[in-house]
Amino acid sequence: NFMLTQPHSVSESPGKTVTISCTRSSGSIADSYVQWYHQRPGSAPTTVIYEDNQRPSGVPDRFSGSIDSSSNSASLTISGLKTEDEADYYCQSYDTTSGVVFGGGTKLTVL
Amino acid sequence: EVQLVESGGGLVQPGRSLRLSCAASGFPFDDYAMHWVRQVPGRGLEWVSGISWNSGSIAYADSVKGRFTISRDNAKNSLYLQMNSLRVEDTALYYCARAPGIWRLLFDYWGQGTLVTVSS
Numbered sequence: 001n002f003m004l005t006q007p008h009s010v011s012e013s014p015g016k017t018v019t020i021s022c023t024r025s026s027g028s029i030a031d032s033y034v035q036w037y038h039q040r041p042g043s044a045p046t047t048v049i050y051e052d053n054q055r056p057s058g059v060p061d062r063f064s065g066s067i068d069s070s071s072n073s074a075s076l077t078i079s080g081l082k083t084e085d086e087a088d089y090y091c092q093s094y095d096t097t098s099g100v101v102f103g104g105g106t107k108l109t110v111l
Numbered sequence: 112e113v114q115l116v117e118s119g120g121g122l123v124q125p126g127r128s129l130r131l132s133c134a135a136s137g138f139p140f141d142d143y144a145m146h147w148v149r150q151v152p153g154r155g156l157e158w159v160s161g162i163s164w165n166s167g168s169i170a171y172a173d174s175v176k177g178r179f180t181i182s183r184d185n186a187k188n189s190l191y192l193q194m195n196s197l198r199v200e201d202t203a204l205y206y207c208a209r210a211p212g213i214w215r216l217l218f219d220y221w222g223q224g225t226l227v228t229v230s231s
Contacts, residue, residue, distance in 0.1 A: 032216075033217060035217045035218070037156070037218070044206060044221045044222060044223050044224060045156065045206070045218075045221050046221065047218065047219050047220075047221075050211070050217055050219065051217075056219060090155065090156055092156075092217065092218075094216035094217065099158060099161075099170050099171075099172060099216065100146070100148075100158035100161070100172075100216050100217075101158075102155060102156045102157065102158065103155075104155050105155045105156070
Protein backbone atom coordinates (compact mmCIF):
# COMPACT_ATOMS: atom_id res chain seq x y z
CA ASN A 1 0.00 0.00 0.00
CA PHE A 2 1.19 3.51 -0.69
CA MET A 3 0.61 6.87 0.95
CA LEU A 4 0.30 10.39 -0.42
CA THR A 5 2.00 13.10 1.63
CA GLN A 6 1.01 16.75 1.41
CA PRO A 7 2.21 19.77 3.39
CA HIS A 8 -0.15 20.54 6.24
CA SER A 9 -0.53 24.17 5.23
CA VAL A 10 0.65 26.79 2.75
CA SER A 11 0.01 30.50 2.56
CA GLU A 12 0.47 33.17 -0.05
CA SER A 13 -0.72 36.63 -0.94
CA PRO A 14 -3.50 37.51 -3.38
CA GLY A 15 -2.30 37.69 -6.96
CA LYS A 16 0.69 35.44 -6.32
CA THR A 17 1.26 31.81 -7.34
CA VAL A 18 1.28 28.86 -4.96
CA THR A 19 2.20 25.22 -5.52
CA ILE A 20 0.97 22.35 -3.35
CA SER A 21 2.92 19.10 -3.53
CA CYS A 22 1.76 15.51 -3.14
CA THR A 23 4.45 12.85 -2.79
CA ARG A 24 3.80 9.16 -3.36
CA SER A 25 5.54 6.87 -0.86
CA SER A 26 5.99 3.77 -3.02
CA GLY A 27 5.39 2.86 -6.60
CA SER A 28 5.63 5.45 -9.34
CA ILE A 29 3.53 8.62 -9.35
CA ALA A 30 2.99 7.88 -13.03
CA ASP A 31 1.46 4.46 -12.31
CA SER A 32 -2.01 5.93 -11.85
CA TYR A 33 -3.68 9.28 -12.34
CA VAL A 34 -3.65 11.96 -9.65
CA GLN A 35 -6.67 14.09 -8.89
CA TRP A 36 -7.02 17.25 -6.80
CA TYR A 37 -10.10 18.22 -4.80
CA HIS A 38 -10.91 21.52 -3.20
CA GLN A 39 -13.07 21.84 -0.08
CA ARG A 40 -14.25 24.99 1.65
CA PRO A 41 -15.30 24.75 5.31
CA GLY A 42 -18.77 23.28 5.63
CA SER A 43 -18.96 22.30 1.97
CA ALA A 44 -18.53 19.12 -0.03
CA PRO A 45 -15.33 18.57 -2.03
CA THR A 46 -15.22 19.63 -5.67
CA THR A 47 -12.82 18.45 -8.34
CA VAL A 48 -10.31 20.98 -9.64
CA ILE A 49 -7.90 18.64 -11.48
CA TYR A 50 -8.38 15.07 -12.72
CA GLU A 51 -6.09 12.68 -14.60
CA ASP A 52 -2.95 14.56 -13.52
CA ASN A 53 -3.60 17.79 -15.43
CA GLN A 54 -7.15 17.96 -16.76
CA ARG A 55 -9.51 20.70 -15.62
CA PRO A 56 -13.24 20.04 -15.35
CA SER A 57 -15.43 22.52 -17.15
CA GLY A 58 -15.95 25.60 -15.03
CA VAL A 59 -12.57 25.42 -13.28
CA PRO A 60 -10.49 28.46 -14.25
CA ASP A 61 -7.17 27.99 -16.02
CA ARG A 62 -5.46 29.52 -12.98
CA PHE A 63 -5.50 25.94 -11.70
CA SER A 64 -3.02 23.48 -13.20
CA GLY A 65 -1.72 20.05 -12.32
CA SER A 66 1.46 18.18 -13.11
CA ILE A 67 3.48 15.15 -12.10
CA ASP A 68 7.25 14.81 -11.66
CA SER A 69 8.68 11.33 -11.81
CA SER A 70 12.07 12.45 -10.49
CA SER A 71 10.54 13.50 -7.15
CA ASN A 72 7.69 10.97 -7.41
CA SER A 73 5.25 13.71 -6.74
CA ALA A 74 2.31 15.59 -8.17
CA SER A 75 1.71 19.30 -7.88
CA LEU A 76 -1.25 21.62 -7.95
CA THR A 77 -0.37 25.18 -8.97
CA ILE A 78 -2.76 28.06 -8.51
CA SER A 79 -1.79 31.35 -10.12
CA GLY A 80 -3.33 34.79 -9.62
CA LEU A 81 -4.49 33.78 -6.15
CA LYS A 82 -7.86 35.04 -4.99
CA THR A 83 -9.24 35.06 -1.47
CA GLU A 84 -11.95 32.66 -2.69
CA ASP A 85 -9.23 30.04 -3.34
CA GLU A 86 -8.73 29.70 0.40
CA ALA A 87 -9.72 26.11 1.19
CA ASP A 88 -8.41 22.64 1.93
CA TYR A 89 -6.91 20.81 -1.05
CA TYR A 90 -6.62 17.03 -1.26
CA CYS A 91 -4.69 14.94 -3.76
CA GLN A 92 -5.91 11.45 -4.60
CA SER A 93 -4.68 8.45 -6.53
CA TYR A 94 -5.25 4.70 -6.56
CA ASP A 95 -3.92 1.26 -7.33
CA THR A 96 -5.29 -2.26 -7.38
CA THR A 97 -3.79 -3.12 -3.97
CA SER A 98 -4.54 0.04 -2.01
CA GLY A 99 -7.76 1.02 -3.71
CA VAL A 100 -8.35 4.76 -3.49
CA VAL A 101 -5.78 6.79 -1.53
CA PHE A 102 -6.15 10.40 -0.42
CA GLY A 103 -3.44 12.72 0.78
CA GLY A 104 -3.90 14.23 4.22
CA GLY A 105 -4.94 17.60 2.82
CA THR A 106 -3.32 21.03 2.65
CA LYS A 107 -4.89 24.14 4.10
CA LEU A 108 -4.34 27.06 1.75
CA THR A 109 -4.47 30.49 3.33
CA VAL A 110 -4.63 33.54 1.08
CA LEU A 111 -3.62 36.60 3.06
CA GLU B 112 -27.32 19.29 -13.70
CA VAL B 113 -25.72 16.40 -11.82
CA GLN B 114 -27.24 16.00 -8.37
CA LEU B 115 -26.36 13.49 -5.66
CA VAL B 116 -28.45 13.57 -2.49
CA GLU B 117 -27.52 11.38 0.44
CA SER B 118 -29.89 10.32 3.20
CA GLY B 119 -30.16 7.81 6.01
CA GLY B 120 -27.61 9.17 8.44
CA GLY B 121 -28.28 9.57 12.14
CA LEU B 122 -27.31 8.57 15.65
CA VAL B 123 -26.82 4.84 16.20
CA GLN B 124 -25.36 2.74 18.98
CA PRO B 125 -22.16 0.75 18.52
CA GLY B 126 -22.83 -2.69 17.06
CA ARG B 127 -26.05 -1.61 15.35
CA SER B 128 -26.77 -1.15 11.65
CA LEU B 129 -27.65 1.74 9.35
CA ARG B 130 -28.41 1.99 5.65
CA LEU B 131 -27.40 5.05 3.66
CA SER B 132 -28.95 6.00 0.33
CA CYS B 133 -27.86 8.30 -2.46
CA ALA B 134 -30.41 9.54 -5.01
CA ALA B 135 -28.82 10.51 -8.33
CA SER B 136 -30.25 12.72 -11.04
CA GLY B 137 -29.17 14.77 -14.05
CA PHE B 138 -27.13 12.02 -15.73
CA PRO B 139 -27.54 8.42 -16.98
CA PHE B 140 -26.91 6.67 -13.67
CA ASP B 141 -26.21 3.26 -15.19
CA ASP B 142 -23.29 4.65 -17.21
CA TYR B 143 -21.22 5.51 -14.16
CA ALA B 144 -19.42 3.87 -11.26
CA MET B 145 -20.28 5.25 -7.83
CA HIS B 146 -18.45 5.50 -4.54
CA TRP B 147 -18.83 6.32 -0.87
CA VAL B 148 -16.22 8.56 0.77
CA ARG B 149 -16.30 9.60 4.41
CA GLN B 150 -14.84 12.42 6.44
CA VAL B 151 -14.59 12.81 10.17
CA PRO B 152 -15.51 16.47 10.82
CA GLY B 153 -12.33 18.51 10.82
CA ARG B 154 -10.28 15.65 9.39
CA GLY B 155 -9.32 14.32 5.94
CA LEU B 156 -11.13 12.25 3.33
CA GLU B 157 -11.27 8.45 3.47
CA TRP B 158 -12.56 6.29 0.65
CA VAL B 159 -15.03 3.66 1.86
CA SER B 160 -16.29 1.67 -1.12
CA GLY B 161 -16.96 1.73 -4.85
CA ILE B 162 -19.22 -0.11 -7.29
CA SER B 163 -19.07 -0.32 -11.08
CA TRP B 164 -21.92 0.60 -13.41
CA ASN B 165 -23.39 -2.93 -13.45
CA SER B 166 -22.30 -4.01 -9.94
CA GLY B 167 -19.79 -6.35 -11.54
CA SER B 168 -16.84 -4.76 -9.73
CA ILE B 169 -16.99 -3.84 -6.05
CA ALA B 170 -14.21 -2.74 -3.72
CA TYR B 171 -13.94 -1.80 -0.05
CA ALA B 172 -11.44 -0.13 2.20
CA ASP B 173 -9.85 -2.55 4.65
CA SER B 174 -11.39 -0.59 7.53
CA VAL B 175 -14.94 -1.55 6.50
CA LYS B 176 -14.46 -4.86 4.68
CA GLY B 177 -16.80 -7.52 6.03
CA ARG B 178 -19.04 -4.96 7.78
CA PHE B 179 -20.25 -2.65 5.00
CA THR B 180 -21.99 -3.62 1.76
CA ILE B 181 -22.35 -1.32 -1.21
CA SER B 182 -25.13 -1.82 -3.76
CA ARG B 183 -27.03 0.04 -6.43
CA ASP B 184 -30.42 -0.04 -8.13
CA ASN B 185 -30.08 1.40 -11.62
CA ALA B 186 -33.84 1.35 -12.13
CA LYS B 187 -34.20 3.71 -9.18
CA ASN B 188 -31.05 5.75 -9.87
CA SER B 189 -29.92 4.97 -6.35
CA LEU B 190 -26.77 3.94 -4.51
CA TYR B 191 -26.77 2.32 -1.09
CA LEU B 192 -24.41 1.54 1.76
CA GLN B 193 -25.47 -1.06 4.31
CA MET B 194 -23.39 -0.54 7.43
CA ASN B 195 -23.39 -3.33 10.02
CA SER B 196 -21.50 -3.78 13.28
CA LEU B 197 -20.94 -0.05 13.48
CA ARG B 198 -18.05 1.26 15.56
CA VAL B 199 -17.41 4.62 17.19
CA GLU B 200 -14.66 5.19 14.63
CA ASP B 201 -17.22 4.97 11.80
CA THR B 202 -18.58 8.34 12.93
CA ALA B 203 -18.22 10.65 9.93
CA LEU B 204 -19.93 12.59 7.19
CA TYR B 205 -20.56 10.13 4.36
CA TYR B 206 -20.41 11.46 0.80
CA CYS B 207 -21.74 9.80 -2.31
CA ALA B 208 -19.45 10.49 -5.29
CA ARG B 209 -19.67 9.75 -9.01
CA ALA B 210 -16.75 8.34 -10.98
CA PRO B 211 -16.27 9.50 -14.60
CA GLY B 212 -16.73 6.09 -16.23
CA ILE B 213 -18.08 2.62 -15.75
CA TRP B 214 -15.31 1.66 -13.28
CA ARG B 215 -12.94 4.41 -12.23
CA LEU B 216 -11.23 5.09 -8.91
CA LEU B 217 -11.59 8.86 -9.04
CA PHE B 218 -14.48 11.24 -8.61
CA ASP B 219 -16.01 14.07 -10.58
CA TYR B 220 -19.16 14.97 -8.65
CA TRP B 221 -19.93 14.79 -4.95
CA GLY B 222 -23.08 15.00 -2.87
CA GLN B 223 -23.42 17.15 0.23
CA GLY B 224 -23.09 14.23 2.63
CA THR B 225 -25.09 12.61 5.42
CA LEU B 226 -23.79 12.50 8.99
CA VAL B 227 -23.44 9.19 10.82
CA THR B 228 -22.79 9.32 14.54
CA VAL B 229 -21.99 6.09 16.36
CA SER B 230 -22.26 6.55 20.09
CA SER B 231 -23.77 4.90 23.12
